[in-house]
Amino acid sequence: MSLSPFETLLAVHECTALMHEYGYRFDHGAGVTVADLFVEDGEWSSPAVTCRGRDELIAFFRLRDEMTDRMTRHVVSNITVEVRSAERATARSIAIEFRGTRGPDGLAAETSPALVGDYEDEFVRVDGRWKFRRRNVVIDFKRSGEVYLRASS
Amino acid sequence: MSLSPFETLLAVHECTALMHEYGYRFDHGAGVTVADLFVEDGEWSSPAVTCRGRDELIAFFRLRDEMTDRMTRHVVSNITVEVRSAERATARSIAIEFRGTRGPDGLAAETSPALVGDYEDEFVRVDGRWKFRRRNVVIDFKRSGEVYLRASS
Amino acid sequence: MSLSPFETLLAVHECTALMHEYGYRFDHGAGVTVADLFVEDGEWSSPAVTCRGRDELIAFFRLRDEMTDRMTRHVVSNITVEVRSAERATARSIAIEFRGTRGPDGLAAETSPALVGDYEDEFVRVDGRWKFRRRNVVIDFKRSGEVYLRASS
Numbered sequence: 106m107s108l109s110p111f112e113t114l115l116a117v118h119e120c121t122a123l124m125h126e127y128g129y130r131f132d133h134g135a136g137v138t139v140a141d142l143f144v145e146d147g148e149w150s151s152p153a154v155t156c157r158g159r160d161e162l163i164a165f166f167r168l169r170d171e172m173t174d175r176m177t178r179h180v181v182s183n184i185t186v187e188v189r190s191a192e193r194a195t196a197r198s199i200a201i202e203f204r205g206t207r208g209p210d211g212l213a214a215e216t217s218p219a220l221v222g223d224y225e226d227e228f229v230r231v232d233g234r235w236k237f238r239r240r241n242v243v244i245d246f247k248r249s250g251e252v253y254l255r256a257s258s
Numbered sequence: 259m260s261l262s263p264f265e266t267l268l269a270v271h272e273c274t275a276l277m278h279e280y281g282y283r284f285d286h287g288a289g290v291t292v293a294d295l296f297v298e299d300g301e302w303s304s305p306a307v308t309c310r311g312r313d314e315l316i317a318f319f320r321l322r323d324e325m326t327d328r329m330t331r332h333v334v335s336n337i338t339v340e341v342r343s344a345e346r347a348t349a350r351s352i353a354i355e356f357r358g359t360r361g362p363d364g365l366a367a368e369t370s371p372a373l374v375g376d377y378e379d380e381f382v383r384v385d386g387r388w389k390f391r392r393r394n395v396v397i398d399f400k401r402s403g404e405v406y407l408r409a410s411s
Numbered sequence: 412m413s414l415s416p417f418e419t420l421l422a423v424h425e426c427t428a429l430m431h432e433y434g435y436r437f438d439h440g441a442g443v444t445v446a447d448l449f450v451e452d453g454e455w456s457s458p459a460v461t462c463r464g465r466d467e468l469i470a471f472f473r474l475r476d477e478m479t480d481r482m483t484r485h486v487v488s489n490i491t492v493e494v495r496s497a498e499r500a501t502a503r504s505i506a507i508e509f510r511g512t513r514g515p516d517g518l519a520a521e522t523s524p525a526l527v528g529d530y531e532d533e534f535v536r537v538d539g540r541w542k543f544r545r546r547n548v549v550i551d552f553k554r555s556g557e558v559y560l561r562a563s564s
Contacts, residue, residue, distance in 0.1 A: 110421055115263055117424070118270070125336045129350065176398045178352050178374055180335045182486045183431045197435065199484050201509075203354075203374050205399055212400045217370040217523040221484055221509050245482045246511055248522045268416060271423070278489045282503065329551045331505050331527055333488045356507075356527050358552055369554045370523040 128179030136169035151242040153253035178203040221246035281332030289322035304395040306406035331356040374399035434485030442475035457548040459559035484509040527552035
């Protein structure tokens with residue numbers, strides 16, 4: 106069953122909204138709930154970490170929320186979504202993370218990005234909602250002195 | 259009366275275009291006309307300033323145009339528009355302002371953003387056109403030495 | 412023959428995808444194939460270079476691929492596409508180029524953009540596909556020490 110042009114455009118819009126929601130939650134103190142944007146056996150990977158399944162995602166994303174002095178903005182740009190079927194889509198995009206430490210005035214002063222790279226995404230539609238099946242983060246630029254978030258050991 | 263999926267998508271597109279127009283005018287010497295993108299009793303606020311109504315908006319936005327050596331790009335990313343009805347919508351997005359001073363070669367050399375934060379927007383549709391009812395600028399990152407634009411006193 | 416609102420939205424989406432494809436190819440080692448995104452007599456211009464026609468575009472874009480230690484991300488934001496007819500469209504957008512040199516760890520450390528400016532685009536639809544007829548790159552911000560890519564002499 107092939108999608109109509111309008112159904113395709115709507116799927117693109119919904120996957121894009123999911124990508125924005127991912128960043129918004131991390132940037133506004135709700136990183137742990139990002140796990141809900143993944144399917145049960147969803148996967149998140151970066152050069153430093155691979156997490157599989159809801160429990161691992163929750164444990165890892167929670168680490169972000171615990172860094173209460175850290176400010177971030179997860180900018181996603183150049184989003185290209187390929188809708189494969191009514192239930193499957195993939196996307197590539199440019200990932201830019203602003204990251205800084207809250208200063209005495211409540212603001213972070215580090216305005217050059219900490220990380221620049223790509224997101225490589227796979228989506229599935231479950232019960233009428235698009236979710237991440239897999240998000241891989243490719244890093245090509247890293248600000249001097251920055252370290253990746255790693256699972257606690 | 260509820261909107262069809264297509265009407266919703268169209269409203270999202272039009273509100274997004276309005277957000278781009280806002281930046282384009284500030285960045286290309288027509289900041290004073292940004293007031294036309296707001297309804298008569300529209301409001302613009304930042305950590306330093308609140309302007310209400312067309313006259314206050316014009317007086318404040320004009321200040322930008324007077325800084326003729328300043329170059330800016332008002333980047334807006336991660337736009338999520340929620341269409342509430344045929345006449346009301348809200349949006350959140352990431353705001354990144356590049357800001358520099360034109361040098362002897364005509365170019366600005368400051369390429370790390372001056373400000374990074376969010377836009378929080380309310381839109382209304384008047385006579386078939388979406389306009390800002392309220393735009394609030396949240397700042398979380400500020401480049402060292404930058405100051406907010408303030409109303410003249 | 413005027414376009415329906417849906418046909419217009421679809422054209423906007425396709426031109427936007429073309430703009431993303433342009434960046435993706437440059438950033439992932441396939442710069443020479445960017446020429447295929449232009450019509451036969453297409454034109455690309457910047458403050459330093461003007462290239463006209465497929466052969467000149469190929470010769471110029473190939474230079475990027477030869478800089479194998481260079482990493483880039485061509486971010487395009489604030490895209491506003493004006494669809495003029497079923498076969499013609501224009502767009503303006505903000506251009507941000509991240510550019511760095513791969514270090515010993517495989518990553519570039521320069522995370523402030525090298526260049527910030529605008530893209531000014533003209534598109535035509537040929538055989539059912541949108542292509543660039545002309546892309547002009549406006550530069551307003553240039554990181555200290557950066558130079559423009561120039562045609563070899």
